[in-house]
Every structure is written in structure tokens, then in C-alpha cells.
Amino acid sequence: MAAPRTLQFDTLSLHAGQRPDPVTGARATPIYFTTSFVFRDSDHAAALFNMERAGHVYSRISNPTNAVLEERVAALEGGVAAIATASGQAALHLGLATIAGAGSHIVSSSALYGGSHNLLSYTLPRFGIETTFVSARDLGAWKSAIRPNTKVLFAETLGNPGIDVLDIPGVAAIAHEHGIPLMVDATFTTPWLLKPFEHGADLLFHSATKFLGGHGVAIGGVLVDGGTFDWEASGKFPELTEPYAGFHGMNFSEESTVAPFALRARREGLRDFGACMSPATAFQILQGIETLPLRMQRHVENTRKVVEFLVKHPAIAGVSYPELPDHPDHALAKKLLPRGCGAVFTFELKGDRAAGRRFVEALRIFSHLANVGDAKSLVIHPASTTHFRMDSSALAAAGIAEGTMRLSIGLEDPDDLIEDLGRGLRAAQES
Amino acid sequence: MEIEVNGQKAYAYTGGKTFDPKLPAVLFIHGGEQDHSVWGLQSRYLAHHGCGVLAVDLPGHGRSGGAALARIAEMADWIVAVLDWAGVRTAALVGHSMGSLVAFECAARYPQRINRIALLAFAYPMRVSRELLQATKDDEPAAHAMINAWSHSAYAHYPSNPGPGFWVRGENLRLMQRQKPGVVHADFTACNDYGGGRERAARIKCPTLFLLAERDAMTPARGAQDIARSIPGAKTVTLKGCGHNLMAEKPDEVLDLLAEFLR
Numbered sequence: 001m002a003a004p005r006t007l008q009f010d011t012l013s014l015h016a017g018q019r020p021d022p023v024t025g026a027r028a029t030p031i032y033f034t035t036s037f038v039f040r041d042s043d044h045a046a047a048l049f050n051m052e053r054a055g056h057v058y059s060r061i062s063n064p065t066n067a068v069l070e071e072r073v074a075a076l077e078g079g080v081a082a083i084a085t086a087s088g089q090a091a092l093h094l095g096l097a098t099i100a101g102a103g104s105h106i107v108s109s110s111a112l113y114g115g116s117h118n119l120l121s122y123t124l125p126r127f128g129i130e131t132t133f134v135s136a137r138d139l140g141a142w143k144s145a146i147r148p149n150t151k152v153l154f155a156e157t158l159g160n161p162g163i164d165v166l167d168i169p170g171v172a173a174i175a176h177e178h179g180i181p182l183m184v185d186a187t188f189t190t191p192w193l194l195k196p197f198e199h200g201a202d203l204l205f206h207s208a209t210k211f212l213g214g215h216g217v218a219i220g221g222v223l224v225d226g227g228t229f230d231w232e233a234s235g236k237f238p239e240l241t242e243p244y245a246g247f248h249g250m251n252f253s254e255e256s257t258v259a260p261f262a263l264r265a266r267r268e269g270l271r272d273f274g275a276c277m278s279p280a281t282a283f284q285i286l287q288g289i290e291t292l293p294l295r296m297q298r299h300v301e302n303t304r305k306v307v308e309f310l311v312k313h314p315a316i317a318g319v320s321y322p323e324l325p326d327h328p329d330h331a332l333a334k335k336l337l338p339r340g341c342g343a344v345f346t347f348e349l350k351g352d353r354a355a356g357r358r359f360v361e362a363l364r365i366f367s368h369l370a371n372v373g374d375a376k377s378l379v380i381h382p383a384s385t386t387h388f389r390m391d392s393s394a395l396a397a398a399g400i401a402e403g404t405m406r407l408s409i410g411l412e413d414p415d416d417l418i419e420d421l422g423r424g425l426r427a428a429q430e431s
Numbered sequence: 432m433e434i435e436v437n438g439q440k441a442y443a444y445t446g447g448k449t450f451d452p453k454l455p456a457v458l459f460i461h462g463g464e465q466d467h468s469v470w471g472l473q474s475r476y477l478a479h480h481g482c483g484v485l486a487v488d489l490p491g492h493g494r495s496g497g498a499a500l501a502r503i504a505e506m507a508d509w510i511v512a513v514l515d516w517a518g519v520r521t522a523a524l525v526g527h528s529m530g531s532l533v534a535f536e537c538a539a540r541y542p543q544r545i546n547r548i549a550l551l552a553f554a555y556p557m558r559v560s561r562e563l564l565q566a567t568k569d570d571e572p573a574a575h576a577m578i579n580a581w582s583h584s585a586y587a588h589y590p591s592n593p594g595p596g597f598w599v600r601g602e603n604l605r606l607m608q609r610q611k612p613g614v615v616h617a618d619f620t621a622c623n624d625y626g627g628g629r630e631r632a633a634r635i636k637c638p639t640l641f642l643l644a645e646r647d648a649m650t651p652a653r654g655a656q657d658i659a660r661s662i663p664g665a666k667t668v669t670l671k672g673c674g675h676n677l678m679a680e681k682p683d684e685v686l687d688l689l690a691e692f693l694r
Contacts, residue, residue, distance in 0.1 A: 004576070004577060006576065006579075006580055015587070016586050016587070016598070017586070017587050018587050019586070019587045022589075050447075050479060051471075052475045052476035052479055053682070053686065054472055054591060054595070054682055054683075055590050055594075055595075056595060062590070062595035062596060064590065064595070066596070067590060067591060067595040067596050070595070071591060071598045074597070074598035075586070075600070079598065079601055080597065080605050081596050081598060082596055083596055226605075227601065227605035228605065230609075248447065254447075255447075255471055255475075255593065256468055257466055257467075257468040258468070258602055258606050259605075263593070266596065
């Protein structure tokens, strides 16, 4: 008997979690626009509420359209379960709130999206959850920051703003030595470029708003349980290994050996925090995922051409992209990201803030906005937008210079993008 | 709950209820390289509907200590030792794949203790292909990949197991990866070596349900036919469009059939 073939990534992108609707024959995933689902009888109702049977009750907790998206992302990531959320930030919050509470501590990379940094720095402390920030590249700092009440290590697979490549095997090993999981924000890499669970991460999430959707029309997030972390063996997570009064005394790790985290995140987190995804959004993100492999390949090809152009340009002081030999994580990128380092990077424009403004305003194809991962190319000048209140020294502390630009390279013809950037650079050089 | 059998710590899931030996007892036996959690969408319901449920982790599996038992007969003896520990005189057994052989053997060896058996994905003989058996010994990841591929009929399940948003294949793979090294080879060798099925069938007098899967590539449904015919009154149900992992692929259908059979 020959060894069986299993479906490959491109096929899973189109088929995982969905087959033609058994009632109508619909080939595309139907949008189940319904808040609630009829019970067959009162015994069926009670069984659904008590997790004796599987099924849908109310669309805040689960919905058939969302379930297709969840299973598809879980399949592409090689995880066991996923939960669609209202946004990437909702996914991050759901992941943390499922295993951390008042008195808990988190160790996080300091190379983070601003919204995530705000959540950890300012908002979670109001609820008794503290975070210590460390340099993602300093494995010793990760280790020494861990306390007895640390519940999770957290970082982005490609960190803001310098596109730091996370040493997932190294940080995961430290986490596991201390009986805690590693959670990563995999938004910039997508499973096409990197599968964090294969390298030791235990939990991950995406801002599905970005590359998973790709079209820039829907805000959403997906939290994925890798099923790898042994919560019982850790002994640090009574939320998952002891009876929970909030759900009929359920012990989630007895119910599911491999995915108690996903069970509690849905049964408690979606129920109580309620940051669920609309099924219309799930449908839109599924449309994006169908072409994820094709788009990511093109994103990376275009990015390489743009980077090659910028590196040689006299108006540029430096480009931070891990495929370049002078990037501090170049060797790690070659190991973890053989398909490429994504489509988001920063570069340093020579000149002051005014030069940055002239550059941005001269662009015609690149859209000046606060997003990444769109099919269309995007640009933002942090010193005049997201970080405009900071003086030069504060910017430097955040790893941002007055001329730092962040680009998200889209799917346009790369020569058109290069021409557009050339126009902007000429404008920047005009005094 | 934690139990102690033959001086060894072991584990049995009780369906979210405290086990009551006075209730009609139903003991679930998982298949090779798995644990009690494969029965979540059948065992929990029955525990909340009048049954005393014990979904065991066989020795060496899941939370149970010790080494995996080498022979189906030893596993059958162990099951009866669990009943003794729990203070249960007679019980219904529900087994899947390797677990179905254990339930079958148990009913033949201890007819006075077993009042009915439901055999899911049963086949006799339960021969394991040479490639797979070799992989269980030399290359467990390859064995897991084969088992996972042959255990499922589809890439989508409604509404998935144990609930919406779960990727059944990923869950099954991780569950196998959680078992200790060597367990998969012990289990599959025990299945492959199991003999004397026809003689055992002649001794089975209790109500018997064969619950088979039309698209089962691990233990094809036709593999149960001879034994099913030889047990008077045995009932056979084949679930259409279903693969070997039928508790996950058709959870409601399996539960409804079990609930009716055990009533």
C-alpha cells in the first residue's frame, strides 16, 4: 500500500473546511446571515449548551460561515482549531485573556505594532496584567524577564518597525523550559511564508485584515491553537486544567486533550467578551485566502524588485529588509523564511520631516494610509503621522528616524511602482 | 477521574459527571495511538442522560501510566479490572478500531460481565499493511501521516469535532503526537497479531452492534462481515460518506445510534 498523498497548501487554501452545501449544492461558501439556529427539540438545545453535541447556537459563539474560515486557517497553519474575531486586536486580546488575568505577567518583544504595544503597556495593566518588554533578538533578556507568574511570551514573526525576524525556535525553547507557551502575531508572514507551529510556537493570530484578506475591505482577526502545548504538564494554567464554574464545572483539558485553549477561548472569550466576526466578513476573508499563495508569491517578487531599486538610490540612507545581507537577521531569515521576507519593510530617506512629507505627497500609485498587506501598494511616514507627537529623540528610542518610511508592496506592475517611488524621491530631494 | 488498576495509576473520563456505579455503566475504549478525548461527543451526552460513563485511557496512553499493553487479551483483562475498581458488575462496552477488538475479546472472555457491545470500525482480522507497521516502528511521523490520511473521508466536517472551528485532521494528528514513543507500534502490532476471532465470536451472546464507515480506509467495512454474520442477532449499520474516524466525522449519527442501542 503506497503512502497517501495529503492535500498541499494551494489546495487547502481553496478547499479546507468547505465542500458544496449539502442542501442547496452551492459551491461557494454561503453567508449564513442569521443570529441564531433552531433547536430540534429541548433535549437537543440542552445538549448543545452543555457541549454534549456539536452545533451552532448563536452567531456570537459560532457560525457556519465563520467555521469554514476558522478550519481553513487552522489547516493552513497546521493547527487544531481557530477562532474568527472582530479584528486582529480582538484576536490578541482573546488569546491573552484566555490564559492571563489579574496578577499575571507577560514578556513581550518591544518590536510591536503600536496597537499591540498600547494594549500591553497601558490597557492590560488596568486589569492587573503586567508586561515586560525585551529586545526580540536578546534571548538572554527573554529568559531573565520571566517570573513565576509569567503566562506567555509574545512577539511578532516580523517585528515593527525594523522587520526583526523572530527566532521562534530560540524563544520557544525558553518558553517551554519555563512551562509557558509562545504566542506570535503572524500577520506579516502568513502561513505561506512561515508556519510558526513547525518552529515551536504554540498559539498565533493574524490580523486577517491584511494579507489573508488582501483586498482591504474587511476588518477581522483569527486566533489559532497549535495544539502543541501541554497545559496539564505545565501546571500553571488552572483556567484550562481545573473545573470552571463559569461553564458547568467543565475541565477543558479533560474534554479536549490537545485543544483546551481553543475550547475555553470560544466558550468563555467569545461568549463574554463578544468580539466575534460577522459572517459577511468571514466570507470576504475566505475570498482572499483562496488566492493567498498566488498573491504572496507576487508580493514577494515585487518587494524584491522595489528593494533592489531603493538600495541603490542616492536619496536613500538605508533599507531594512531581512533579505539584505546587512540586515541583523539576514541569516535567521534564510533559515526561517526561505520563500521570502514578506512585503512590508522600512527605508530611511535622507533629509528631515519635510522631505518625508514631500516624498509621500508626490506619490501617485502608493496610497498614504495606516494599513499594510493590501493588494494595492501603501506608504506611511511615521514621523508625520502615527508618531507625529514625538520629538527626534523619542522617535529614535522607538527605532524610528525622521525620514523613516514604511512601505507595503502590492500586486501592481513592479516597474510602475519603481517609477512612482522615483518620483517621490526626486520630490524629497528638492529643497 | 484518576483510577488505580493493578497497582498502576490510570485515567477515565466520566463525561463531566461524578461516576455513579449504580447507573447503567458504559465503558468507552479508544483506538490505537489515541485517548479518551475521541469520545467527547458521545460520552458526555450519555453521562448526562442516565449512564455511568467511563471513557478510559488505556495503559501507556493519554494520562494513564505504565507501558502500552502488547496483546488485545491483556487489554480486555485490564478493562474488567477497571470495572472491578469502579464497583461495576456488568457494563456495556463501546470500542473503536483497536478498542473494538478489545470490547469483542472482553465480551467473549467475560460474558457474565459484559451486557452489550458496540464495535465501531471493527474488522477481523485487523491486518496492518507492512509499510504502515514498519513506519510505526521506524518513523512515527510517517506512520501518523498515513493513519491521518486513511482515517478521514473529507477536508470539511459539519460542524466539526468537538465543535465549530476545529480542524479534525489537525486535532487527530496532534492527539497521536501526544502519545509516548513506541505506543503506536505496540498498538498496531497488537491489532495485527490478534487471532482466534471466529472462536471468540461463537462465545458472544450479548446484543452486538457493528457500526461501520462506508469510506473507511483503515478498517474497511467489508472486514466486519464474516464476524457480524456469525453472531446471532448482531446488528450492522454502515454510515454513508464516513471515514474511519467516525466519532468525529459523524458525531450525531454515532451518538444517536449508540443511545438507541444502549437504551
